[in-house]
Amino acid sequence: MTMALSMPLLVLILFIYLPHGYLFQQNAQGTDVDDKFGSLAEKFESLHQHVLNLEDRVKEQERKIQDHEQKIAELENELNDYKKYFDQASQEEKQDKPKISGSKRTFLSKMFGQKRVFSKTLKTKPELMTLNGHVSNPNINSRIRRNVEGEFAFSAYLTHIIDHMAPGHVIKCDKTLLNDGNAYNPITGVFTVPVDGVYLLTFHIDSYTETHVTLVVDGGNTADSVSEPHVYRNGFEIMSGNTALIRLRERQSVWLEEYSNADGTVTSGEAYRFTTFSGVFMYA
Structure with missing residues (x-):
């Protein structure tokens, strides 16, 4: 009788407790899977963000490479201009100096x-x-x-717009109206003093933005000009300039450059020659 009652009781206990334990184990396994899935999702998100960062860096490097390639192309063009300039000067020198014998x-x-x-x-x-x-x-x-010393004079203008100029940017007036003595180089924008003496130098600029330009002699400031359109006259250009009468030594270098402002602009062209640079030898 006791044995007969014990078997059904045992079955009942197993029936009651076994499923609950099994379900608890299943729930625990499900929670573990969820945790692992959540961890994997976080790692995937981190990797995805890392890939995006790498893509941004690649784009930045590609942009820098393009900038360097553009600068290289500009330097190559400038070098070719130098070669043409010196070849032409050599030819002119040969023509100006015929052979004389006996x-x-x-x-x-x-x-x-x-x-x-x-x-x-x-x-x-x-x-x-x-x-x-x-x-x-x-x-x-x-x-x-003055005739013994030689006649030297130049006048040049800018044929295009230059914008986003940083301090130290040389303004190269690339077309000459007059260049007696060939002391002004339209490629570099530099006037090399041919003989000691007093020179009259003048320049003018035209700009739509705040632009500061200085007349430089061997890296030193000589005369300044500021073009600063009024805040309520946006879109209107302003012209400015300066003149200096100074004594210079042979082989000194004179040029125009932007200073102070980090986003200067000069406006000029073939039709409207607003930006100019001129100089003339006065006396020894």
Whole structure:
């Protein structure tokens, strides 16, 4: 009787407790799977963000590469311009100096030697003497002295717009109206002083934005100009400029450059030549 009651009771206990334990185990396994899935989702999201960051870095590197390629192309074009400029100068020099032989070379060397002696006399003596020994007119003497030194003058303008100029950007007026003595280089925008003396230098700029330009001599500031349109006149350009009468030494370099403002603009073109740079040798 006791054995008969114990078996049904055991079955009942197993029936009651076993399913609950099994279900608890299943729930525990399900929770573990959810945790693992959540962890994997977080890792996937982290990896996805990392991939996006890498893509941004790749794009940035590609942009830098394009900028470098563009700069290389500009430098190559500038180098080609230099080559053309020097080739042309070499050809002109060959044409200007024909070959002279024999007695003509001897005669010309003597003649030019006499002229060099005469030019030294003009520079060193207060009263300028003519070749026959008479004192000449002082007004004529000043003109003779300038002719002995040489005639140097240039005037150039910018043929295009330059924007987003940073401080130190050289403004290269790339087209010349006059370049007597070839002392101004339209490729570099630099005037190289040919002889010691007093020079008159002037420049003008046109701009739609706040732009600061300085006349530089061997890296030093000489004269400044500020073009600053009024805040209520947006879209209107403003012109400015300056003039300097200064004594310069041979082989000094003179140019225009942006200073102070980090986003300067100069406006000019073939039709409207607003931005210009000019200079002339006055006297020794």
